[in-house]
Structure formats: structure tokens, C-alpha cells
Amino acid sequence: MKCMLSLIVVISILPACRPATSASADDKSKVHVGIVFDIGGKDDRSFNAAAWQGVNRAAKDFPIILRDVEPGDPTSIEPAMRAFAERGYDLIIGVGFAQTPQIEAVAKDYPKLNFAIVDGVSRLPNVASLIFKEHEGSYLVGMIAAMTSRSGILGFVGGMDVPLIHKFELGYEEGAKAVNPKIRVIPNYVGVTDAAWNDPVKGKELARTQIEKGADVIFAAAGNSGLGAFDAVEQYGKDGQGRAQRFVIGVDSNQTWMKPGFVLTSMVKRVDNAVYQIVKDRVENRPIGGVHVYGLENEGIGYAVDQYNKDLIPQPAIQAVEAAKQKIITGQIKVTNAMEK
Amino acid sequence: MAEILSFSILYSTIRVATPLLLAALGGLLSERSGVINIALEGLMLAGAFTSAVVTHYAGNPWIGLLAGIGSGVFIAAIHAVACIQFDSNQVVTGTAINILMLGIPTLLSGALFETTGSTPQIPRANLIPNAPAVIAFALVPVIWYVLYRTPFGLRLRAAGENPEAADTAGVSVAAIRYTGVLLSGALAAIGGAYLSIGQSSLFTRNMTAGRGFIALAALIFGKWRPVQTMLACLLFGFAEAAAIQMQGVIPHVRVEYIQIIPYVLTMVVLAGFIGAARAPRALGRPYEKE
Numbered sequence: 001m002k003c004m005l006s007l008i009v010v011i012s013i014l015p016a017c018r019p020a021t022s023a024s025a026d027d028k029s030k031v032h033v034g035i036v037f038d039i040g041g042k043d044d045r046s047f048n049a050a051a052w053q054g055v056n057r058a059a060k061d062f063p064i065i066l067r068d069v070e071p072g073d074p075t076s077i078e079p080a081m082r083a084f085a086e087r088g089y090d091l092i093i094g095v096g097f098a099q100t101p102q103i104e105a106v107a108k109d110y111p112k113l114n115f116a117i118v119d120g121v122s123r124l125p126n127v128a129s130l131i132f133k134e135h136e137g138s139y140l141v142g143m144i145a146a147m148t149s150r151s152g153i154l155g156f157v158g159g160m161d162v163p164l165i166h167k168f169e170l171g172y173e174e175g176a177k178a179v180n181p182k183i184r185v186i187p188n189y190v191g192v193t194d195a196a197w198n199d200p201v202k203g204k205e206l207a208r209t210q211i212e213k214g215a216d217v218i219f220a221a222a223g224n225s226g227l228g229a230f231d232a233v234e235q236y237g238k239d240g241q242g243r244a245q246r247f248v249i250g251v252d253s254n255q256t257w258m259k260p261g262f263v264l265t266s267m268v269k270r271v272d273n274a275v276y277q278i279v280k281d282r283v284e285n286r287p288i289g290g291v292h293v294y295g296l297e298n299e300g301i302g303y304a305v306d307q308y309n310k311d312l313i314p315q316p317a318i319q320a321v322e323a324a325k326q327k328i329i330t331g332q333i334k335v336t337n338a339m340e341k
Numbered sequence: 342m343a344e345i346l347s348f349s350i351l352y353s354t355i356r357v358a359t360p361l362l363l364a365a366l367g368g369l370l371s372e373r374s375g376v377i378n379i380a381l382e383g384l385m386l387a388g389a390f391t392s393a394v395v396t397h398y399a400g401n402p403w404i405g406l407l408a409g410i411g412s413g414v415f416i417a418a419i420h421a422v423a424c425i426q427f428d429s430n431q432v433v434t435g436t437a438i439n440i441l442m443l444g445i446p447t448l449l450s451g452a453l454f455e456t457t458g459s460t461p462q463i464p465r466a467n468l469i470p471n472a473p474a475v476i477a478f479a480l481v482p483v484i485w486y487v488l489y490r491t492p493f494g495l496r497l498r499a500a501g502e503n504p505e506a507a508d509t510a511g512v513s514v515a516a517i518r519y520t521g522v523l524l525s526g527a528l529a530a531i532g533g534a535y536l537s538i539g540q541s542s543l544f545t546r547n548m549t550a551g552r553g554f555i556a557l558a559a560l561i562f563g564k565w566r567p568v569q570t571m572l573a574c575l576l577f578g579f580a581e582a583a584a585i586q587m588q589g590v591i592p593h594v595r596v597e598y599i600q601i602i603p604y605v606l607t608m609v610v611l612a613g614f615i616g617a618a619r620a621p622r623a624l625g626r627p628y629e630k631e
Contacts, residue, residue, distance in 0.1 A: 195550045205357065208353070
């Protein structure tokens with residue numbers, strides 16, 4: 001019986017490591033790319049989803065062999081990377097700041113292979129660090145939030161309570177305060193472990209609590225948990241003119257399509273572009289080590305305006321935000337980076 | 342401070358406590374019959390996943406809930422057969438089920454939606470945000486009555502306390518234990534369904550986030566009794582709701598300190614107030630008919 005159970009367990013875990021394409025893995029003429037996702041998993045509709053989109057676009061444009069792993073828990077991250085490295089993968093991508101120590105450990109053992117870490121910084125010559133100026137994008141959506149809010153209270157739902165997410169929070173707050181110095185931001189974090197990325201029920205509870213305290217725009221930077229904030233704002237419905245009573249701001253991927261009318265905008269972090277570019281660099285045999293910074297100036301960070309939310313943000317607001325964007329790029333506005341404070 | 346002690350904390354407490362209570366009551370029925378049920382987490386995941394999938398296809402949360410209950414009973418049956426029929430180690434089997442239920446939703450969602458562990462979002466009209474909470478709290482007196490005032494309840498308790506005596510009295514210990522374990526699957530599955538089609542609008546990988554284990558702690562904390570278990574769940578719920586309320590209010594206090602409140606509270610209460618928790622005497626012991 002126990003044998004059978006463990007067999008079932010093994011069978012059911014296998015698909016988690018299912019290869020992305022079924023092309024032959026041993027075609028050594030092609031560049032092999034392995035990607036290891038964060039705990040949120042590649043269909044978190046947010047951060048990991050963006051990375052997944054990026055590598056897939058690269059797989060369409062270049063003749064690469066792509067394999068992915070979604071670790072079920074943090075302890076399986078390093079073995080997954082090592083498995084790629086042992087099979088001689090040319091580029092191994094780790095998604096998420098939490099994988100920095102693991103990728104460094106593996107990269108030291110395989111100095112001839114190339115690695116890339118999203119959101120992390122490594123000094124190793126064979127590791128590319130893909131980092132983003134999230135604080136700048138958060139500043140812009142903070143401005144939009146403050147210009148939309150009627151109550152003068154904003155909410156922020158962060159996933160895991162780590163410095164990286166503090167960058168979002170602080171930028172958001174600074175942007176909001178630039179519009180309305182009296183505005184109040186209520187920050188909440190889902191948790192302090194990686195489970196914090198995957199708990200939409202807790203995310204909703206946090207958002208509801210903020211709404212009950214008067215918040216009418218909530219910025220959710222919490223992966224899957226952030227989806228709970230989407231549910232929370234939807235619960236408060238729309239007014240007579242069909243305008244939502246409460247708004248949510250999406251993160252990383254453009255999430256305006258998810259609950260049209262309720263999603264004010266998204267702080268878009270182009271993880272897809274960053275990942276695509278690093279695969280491209282590898283395919284074209286350019287050196288890829290060092291820090292690659294994505295910000296407003298190179299469209300690595302931005303905010304979303306599309307058919308789902310263009311009626312929610314008035315034109316003067318867009319103009320104000322665009323003006324601020326230019327000032328941030330030229331350095332006239334300095335947004336505090338919580339990780340460098 | 343007034344902001345912390347508002348009305349909303351009451352609702353918040355109930356919302357947080359509901360899935361815990363459903364799972365804990367399920368665990369109660371299983372453990373009072375003598376079968377350790379560490380698989381609550383997995384059973385909740387089964388209920389959460391199945392009800393989200395079926396609600397997505399059927400467009401009706403009640404059908405989804407029923408299907409979720411069915412899946413909980415099915416998974417619990419694996420536990421029951423292993424523990425009762427084959428005398429396996431109940432903790433090991435329960436753990437195996439928890440691991441199994443991490444994998445199965447991933448496998449099935451891949452086949453159904455080409456995702457790895459999450460379902461599409463369910464429209465708001467197809468959710469049941471309150472019904473599971475009503476079911477949970479209504480079940481407390483029902484289970485209390487069944488446990489202490491009916492012949493079945495007596496047999497259930499006997500199977501967990503002294504199966505030899507129950508057997509001598511002509512009670513089928515195996516049948517009673519099967520009933521207890523299967524019911525625990527049904528209840529834990531409702532708790533899971535509350536997470537996916539009640540409080541949120543989709544299933545995501547491992548979305549129970551340890552609630553099954555907290556339910557188990559509430560069960561032990563409540564000394565395997567329905568009313569006390571409910572109070573324990575409410576206490577956990579209140580501590581978490583209070584932590585949520587306090588996070589935004591008191592500045593310059595690190596989140597970790599606020600988030601440990603529920604756990605510290607549990608330890609203080611466990612150590613200081615409730616005295617020794619005594620498990621059903623035959624808990625975890627397979628019964629072999631002589």
C-alpha cells in the first residue's frame with residue numbers, strides 16, 4: 001500500500017518538472033536554456049508569468065531548447081539548477097531574488113556555463129543580474145492612485161515582507177505623497193515566508209481590512225496572493241455611473257484585463273523583456289555577466305494604459321504622470337530606493 | 342486603538358476561523374474514532390481544487406461544493422483503507438496524502454487548463470462567500486449532539502478510547518472508524534472549498550498555506566471536543582484578524598512581530614491555561630479484531 005502511495009506521489013510530482021517543449025534535448029547545436037521559477041509558479045498571472053512569456057517569446061524567435069522547473073518548495077530550487085548545469089545547459093535562469101544564493105552556489109561550480117538571476121545581484125562573472133527600478137514605476141502608479149482616491153487613504157498589499165517589496169511600497173507612497181502630501185498609505189504584508197506569494201485568501205483579507213479602514217485604491221504586489229485584492233475590490237461593486245467604488249493596481253504583468261473596470265492600472269515590470277534579452281545575448285554569444293538595470297528610461301518599468309482602463313484615468317492625470325516620468329529619467333525627481341536606504 | 346477594536350474585526354475573525362473550524366471538526370470525527378488525521382491539509386486541498394474546477398465547468402458553486410466534498414471523501418478513503426484495513430502508520434499515510442495533494446492539482450490543472458496548479462478565475466456570481474461559514478458554525482452543536490447524545494457518538498468515542506470494549510459490545514470498530522475518517526474528508530473539503538470558491542475566486546497551488554495544520558493544532562488545543570475546538574479556532578482567527586488590523590496601524594513595528602502574535606498566543610494559552618490535553622486513548626493504534 002505504502003509502495004503504491006509513494007508511486008502515486010512520484011507520478012504526480014513528475015509533471016511539475018515537465019519539459020516545456022518536446023523537442024529533442026540532446027541537440028547540442030542549439031542553445032539550451034533552463035529556467036527555474038519562483039514558488040508562485042509560472043501561472044501566477046504576474047511576476048513568474050512575465051518571465052515565462054519572455055522565454056517563450058525567445059524560444060519562438062531563436063532556435064533554442066527550453067526547459068522549465070517549478071519548484072514545489074525552496075529546497076528543490078538548487079537541485080533543479082544543478083540538474084540543468086550537469087546536463088550542460090548554456091543558460092540557466094533563476095526567477096526571483098530568493099534564488100540568488102542557490103544560483104551563486106551552482107554558478108561557482110560551473111564557471112563555464114552562463115546564469116541569470118531576476119531581481120537578484122551577484123558579483124560572479126558568469127551570472128547576469130537582471131534588476132529593475134520598481135520604485136520608479138511604483139512612484140508613477142502611486143501618483144495615479146492619489147489622483148483617483150477620494151478618501152485620501154490608499155492600501156498596499158505586499159507579498160513577502162522583504163526589502164525588494166519595500167521598494168514597491170516606498171515608491172508608491174512617495175508618488176502618492178507627491179500628489180497629495182496628506183494622503184495616508186496603509187501597508188500590509190501577507191507573510192514572512194515564501195507561502196506569502198500563494199495565499200489569495202489572506203491577500204483578500206488584508207485588502208478588505210484596508211477598505212474597511214477607508215482605502216479606495218489598493219496596490220497589490222503579492223503574486224498570487226494579490227489576486228485576493230482583486231476579489232476584494234470587486235466585492236464593493238460599481239456606482240450608478242458604472243465606475244468602481246474601489247480600485248486595485250496590478251503588478252509585474254499587465255493585469256488590467258483580469259477584472260475590467262476595477263483595475264486602475266498595473267505597475268508593469270518587463271521581466272519578459274529582460275529575460276528575452278538575456279536569452280538573445282546568449283544565443284548571439286555576447287558576454288552576459290554583470291548587472292542589467294531596467295527602469296523607466298529603457299521601458300523595463302512602466303504603467304499600463306490599455307482598452308480596459310483608459311476610461312478610468314483622466315487625461316490630465318496621464319499628462320502629470322508622463323511629466324513625472326520624464327523628470328525621474330532626467331534625475332529631477334529622485335525616488336528613494338528602499339534597498340539602498 | 343479604536344481602529345483595531347472595530348466591528349470589522351469580528352467578521353474578519355469569522356472569515357479566518359471558518360476554514361480552520363471545518364477542518365478541525367473533520368479531524369475531530371476522525372481522531373475521536375481513533376485514527377490520526379494529519380492529512381487535513383491535503384483533504385482541504387482536494388476540496389479546494391475540485392470545487393474550483395467543477396464550479397468553473399458547471400457554473401454552479403453548489404455542484405462544485407458537492408464535488409469537492411466527494412473528492413475529500415475519496416481521498417480520505419485512501420487514508421481510511423490504509424490505516425484501518427492495512428494497519429499502516431497513520432502519520433506516515435497522512436503525510437503521504439498531503440504530499441500527494443500537492444502534486445495532483447498540478448497534474449490535473451495541466452491536463453485541464455494547461456496551467457501548473459491554478460484554475461481560471463470564477464466569476465463573482467458563482468461564488469459562495471458565506472454559506473460555508475454558516476455550515477461550519479451550525480455543525481458545532483450538531484456534532485456535539487451526535488457525539489454525546491446519540492448511540493453513534495458513543496460508539497465513535499468508544500472506538501477511539503477503548504476499541505476492545507466496543508468490539509466486545511458488538512460494535513464494528515472498523516465500520517465506525519471508516520465513518521469517522523470519511524466524514525473528516527467531507528468536512529475538511531468544505532473548508533477547502535471555502536478558500537477557493539468562497540473567499541477567493543480560484544485555486545492556486547498549495548493555497549491552504551498550512552491551514553490544515555493550524556486546524557489540527559486547534560483540535561488538540563480544544564481537547565478533541567467540538568465546542569472547545571470552535572473556541573480555539575475563533576481564538577486563532579481573532580489573533581490573525583487582530584494581527585491584520587494592527588499591521589497598518591502601529592507604525593515602525595516590524596511585520597514579523599505582529600505576525601507571531603497568533604502563535605505566541607497559542608503557546609501562552611496552551612502552556613498556561615488549558616492544562617494537559619488528553620488524546621483519545623486508542624488514537625493512532627490500529628485495532629485488530631481478535
